[in-house]
Amino acid sequence: MYMRAFALFIAILLMTVPASAIVTLGQSTQNFSLTGIGANSSGEGQNTVSWGTCAFDGTNTNCTLSGPYTGLGPGGTYSFVLSYPGKGAFPLNAVSQSPGSNYFYYQATNNYSLVITLTPNTGAPINFYSFANFTFLYTSAAVCTGVPASSCAVGQVGVTPNATITGPITGTFDPTPAIRASSGVISAGGYGGFSSIAPATWIEIYGTNLANILTRTWGTADFTGNQAPTALGGTTVTVAGLPAYIDFVSPGQVNAQVPSGVPTGFQPVVVTTAGGVSLAFSVNVNPVEPGLLAPASFLVNGNQYAVALFSNTLTYVLPFNIGGILTARAKPGDNITFYGIGFGPVTPNITAGQLVQQANQLQGSVQITFAGTPATVTFAGLVYSDAGLYQFNVVVPNIAASDTVPVAFTLGGVASTQNLVLAIQ
Numbered sequence: 001m002y003m004r005a006f007a008l009f010i011a012i013l014l015m016t017v018p019a020s021a022i023v024t025l026g027q028s029t030q031n032f033s034l035t036g037i038g039a040n041s042s043g044e045g046q047n048t049v050s051w052g053t054c055a056f057d058g059t060n061t062n063c064t065l066s067g068p069y070t071g072l073g074p075g076g077t078y079s080f081v082l083s084y085p086g087k088g089a090f091p092l093n094a095v096s097q098s099p100g101s102n103y104f105y106y107q108a109t110n111n112y113s114l115v116i117t118l119t120p121n122t123g124a125p126i127n128f129y130s131f132a133n134f135t136f137l138y139t140s141a142a143v144c145t146g147v148p149a150s151s152c153a154v155g156q157v158g159v160t161p162n163a164t165i166t167g168p169i170t171g172t173f174d175p176t177p178a179i180r181a182s183s184g185v186i187s188a189g190g191y192g193g194f195s196s197i198a199p200a201t202w203i204e205i206y207g208t209n210l211a212n213i214l215t216r217t218w219g220t221a222d223f224t225g226n227q228a229p230t231a232l233g234g235t236t237v238t239v240a241g242l243p244a245y246i247d248f249v250s251p252g253q254v255n256a257q258v259p260s261g262v263p264t265g266f267q268p269v270v271v272t273t274a275g276g277v278s279l280a281f282s283v284n285v286n287p288v289e290p291g292l293l294a295p296a297s298f299l300v301n302g303n304q305y306a307v308a309l310f311s312n313t314l315t316y317v318l319p320f321n322i323g324g325i326l327t328a329r330a331k332p333g334d335n336i337t338f339y340g341i342g343f344g345p346v347t348p349n350i351t352a353g354q355l356v357q358q359a360n361q362l363q364g365s366v367q368i369t370f371a372g373t374p375a376t377v378t379f380a381g382l383v384y385s386d387a388g389l390y391q392f393n394v395v396v397p398n399i400a401a402s403d404t405v406p407v408a409f410t411l412g413g414v415a416s417t418q419n420l421v422l423a424i425q
Contacts (some may be wrong), residue, residue, distance in 0.1 A: 025078055026069060029067050030053045032049075036164070044096055048087060054090070077119050078117065081115050124282045126152065139170055144165050150275075165384070177210050178207045196284040197258055197289055200259070200260050202247075205237065214251070235273050239258050264287055288342055292407075298322065316318055317336055331425050334395070339383070339391055339396065344389045354387060366411055370397055370407055373397040373398070379391065404421040405422050
């Protein structure tokens with residue numbers, strides 16, 4: 001998601017990206033300067049960066065670099081606006097990996113935000129909050145001082161204190177959404193975060209340029225009756241070519257419900273925005289991929305507690321307080337409720353993307369155990385007025401008291417891989 005970075009690294013030389021996705025940034029209308037501050041302990045050149053035109057508005061310093069662009073739509077004007085609190089020193093250094101070369105990257109020295117805006121000659125401006133996939137190269141009009149002209153380069157300036165390169169620059173920017181290669185698509189993290197997914201389950205997609213807005217979660221106006229949206233903030237997602245239902249978007253993360261009818265096996269996930277179409281991420285689809293709600297906030301002293309509520313209350317089954325919520329230990333005979341995703345079809349059939357409006361029952365057989373002792377499951381099905389969320393009402397069996405009673409479940413006789421506990425008095 002959109003970040004205010006403290007240790008951000010931005011590659012500045014040419015990168016390997018699809019040529020069709022490249023936006024060409026014409027000569028900037030402000031100067032861009034690097035001032036050498038000497039080599040670090042590794043011998044790498046370091047530079048203090050000055051970025052375009054900066055102005056303090058009473059709260060933040062806003063620095064802008066701008067110029068014309070082509071390569072996306074009708075072309076227009078780009079602006080890179082970097083903002084940081086107060087009016088102190090500029091919050092970026094540039095580090096050269098190879099002194100004497102033109103290869104360098106930025107390193108943040110304190111908190112800042114960066115917004116890249118493309119304003120087309122016709123149409124509305126498009127904002128990007130990515131911190132990667134753009135390049136800057138000095139034009140022939142750049143001026144170098146403090147080192148011999150014959151050896152002037154970013155790296156040489158970096159290892160030479162007070163040497164500078166100043167001048168207009170050109171560059172490129174790749175606005176294409178990109179799903180990260182490692183764990184780019186997982187089932188919802190709070191429900192296990194599995195690498196495989198299932199039809200109608202919830203997934204999280206991670207990467208860059210996944211949205212052209214900072215953050216947005218679906219609301220009532222995004223629905224058509226009980227039908228969830230397949231586009232949010234200009235972002236769409238397909239799984240196996242079928243449109244997914246979008247619940248949340250940001251530049252770095254998208255949450256979506258997988259459409260019903262997605263075939264099993266490895267299937268492509270694709271994100272589309274105003275910046276283009278991502279390369280497909282291949283993810284394995286199983287008929288079911290069940291997980292109970294057990295977020296990281298319920299991981300205490302190495303024990304992952306499942307989220308369980310006393311029936312018809314807002315009291316959680318926990319042996320201690322977390323974040324001020326009401327908590328208590330359960331006891332044998334109590335009725336408690338678990339929540340999950342990925343448990344498969346219900347009767348009557350309710351497809352993905354629908355807010356549940358009728359009573360239903362899970363088709364698969366679910367068994368929940370406490371320390372190996374089966375509990376009575378009094379209800380298993382989708383939650384009313386929600387989408388893709390399952391509810392399991394159970395009666396706590398007669399077991400020995402412990403704050404770390406193992407809780408497990410099977411679906412259709414297949415055991416879950418989640419390792420969960422609950423507090424029983």
